[in-house]
Amino acid sequence: MELLEIARDVYVTDGATRVGVVVDDDREAVIIDAGPWDRYGKELKGLLDKRGFSLRAIVITHAHADHFGAAAYLAASTGARVYAHPLERPVLECPILEPIYLFGGANPPRELRTKFYLAPGVRVDGELGGSLDVCVTSRWGLRTVDLPGHTPGQTGIAAGRVLFCADSFIGSSVLAKHPVPLNMDVEGALRTYSVLLGQDMDVFVPSHGDILKDAAGAVGENRDRVLDVAGFIQEFIHKPRSIEEIIAAVSDRFGVDVKDLGTYYLMNLTVTAYVSYLMGQKRAVAIYRSNRQYFRRASQAETEP
């Protein structure tokens, strides 16, 4: 692992999941996300120690295991305070909630209790977006940017003219490997793309993908993909289809390989979010036949207020 300096006193780790590091005049550091697991946290702490940075705050952009897995280790070993949005806090403090919600609220099986879905819990000391905002932001000159969609309370962090974008969009090369990005709220994601396009910044740091001077291309690709998937589902439900059928059709069309329980339930969440989006726009309705649930395109009569 290496720390790349992308602006004065602003660093980012290399690798598949990026962590940001912002340092103040006293060499006290705040990190943006913590990385996926303890081993990562140990390596990151080693890099901070080597440069003489002391970790004071850990800002978690959203409660996915690959972003906060090392937070408990780092908080315990440095005494750093942990900050997160109120909507992300419950999962950080009770991380079993992530596999529980993925499995539809039921007791999750072993396959959803691996380190990819279940990280060690960490106590949140302060919430982003409220009055405690000041505790994090005043010393380091940070600003929070609401970026909901991927998760309900996902928060970006602006450090000067660098924007840490979390998983609000993924880089082009990552999009090629993960062709249907996870969003739990499609409308929120679409609004967030507009927010990102309106940010006047010099550097954009998605957690997964290349660091960019201009995010318009990558954000546009993510937005186009979301609109393509929504349009495809809208077309596919010209006759009643089950969620199972929609997952299979979307996976076939966009090149997702559903081969294990984890991938299936991530796709289930993703596809259900699209169906919810279409229902919210009165473009789809749920119907029930022979104890089965289907979704189909809304008829003219059903779209009228």
Ligand SMILES: [Zn+2]
């Ligand atoms: Zn995420």
